[in-house]
Amino acid sequence: MYVKVCGLRTEADVATAVEAGADAVGFVFAASPRQIDIPTAQKLIADVPPHVLTVGVFLEQPAGEVRQIATEAGVGMIQLHGDYPRETFAELAGSRLMRATTLTPETDVTVGAYGEEMLLLDSPKAGSGEQWDLTRLTTSRPDGPWLLAGGLTPGNVRAAIEAARPWGVDVSSGVESSRGVKDHGLIRTFVAEAKRDQR
Numbered sequence: 307m308y309v310k311v312c313g314l315r316t317e318a319d320v321a322t323a324v325e326a327g328a329d330a331v332g333f334v335f336a337a338s339p340r341q342i343d344i345p346t347a348q349k350l351i352a353d354v355p356p357h358v359l360t361v362g363v364f365l366e367q368p369a370g371e372v373r374q375i376a377t378e379a380g381v382g383m384i385q386l387h388g389d390y391p392r393e394t395f396a397e398l399a400g401s402r403l404m405r406a407t408t409l410t411p412e413t414d415v416t417v418g419a420y421g422e423e424m425l426l427l428d429s430p431k432a433g434s435g436e437q438w439d440l441t442r443l444t445t446s447r448p449d450g451p452w453l454l455a456g457g458l459t460p461g462n463v464r465a466a467i468e469a470a471r472p473w474g475v476d477v478s479s480g481v482e483s484s485r486g487v488k489d490h491g492l493i494r495t496f497v498a499e500a501k502r503d504q505r
């Protein structure tokens with residue numbers, strides 16, 4: 307099970323996620339209590355070993371701004387939230403991309419449909435800690451490298467994996483003690499639970 311821990315803001319957050327066995331770590335550049343600036347991101351990313359993917363998170367920011375921040379910060383992948391058209395993905399081609407979207411009857415759930423390498427199915431309010439109805443996956447479900455997000459916690463991630471059978475999971479709110487503040491014990495428990503029976 308691929309595990310991404312998102313919204314990291316401190317060296318201790320990064321060290322904890324890496325030591326816990328996270329496969330990817332996320333840094334938020336969108337307006338958010340979790341937002342970090344480029345110099346901080348550069349410093350944190352320098353501490354991430356090469357086997358762990360670094361992901362920059364953006365929400366409805368223009369492609370030029372996304373490219374500039376991602377390049378300066380040195381992230382390995384760009385995660386795009388919002389109503390980005392295929393043209394924006396084409397503009398950012400050359401970077402590794404993750405398309406973050408909600409699941410509606412109209413959602414194209416084919417991984418790569420927009421040129422992305424990974425797909426993230428999230429709640430309508432990204433980073434809110436709100437869960438969504440996983441039974442919607444019975445009529446339409448992706449295949450390949452797709453991550454489930456939205457209100458996952460150490461306590462519900464196993465059940466969510468069994469219900470949705472994702473390729474990976476992504477968490478932010480569920481491993482925080484308060485909004486934007488990571489709880490290192492929760493990060494360790496979340497990663498262990500998500501990867502349980504698979505090590």
Ligand SMILES: O=C(O)c1ccccc1NCC(=O)[C@H](O)[C@H](O)COP(=O)(O)O
Pocket residue numbers: 312313332334336337338339340363364365387426428429431432433434435436455456457458476477478479480
């Ligand atoms: O975290 C934010 O504040 C945020 C703001 C704007 C766009 C995306 C944002 N976060 C994305 C993520 O952290 C994850 O990909 C995911 O949505 C986590 O959801 P949750 O575990 O429910 O917080």
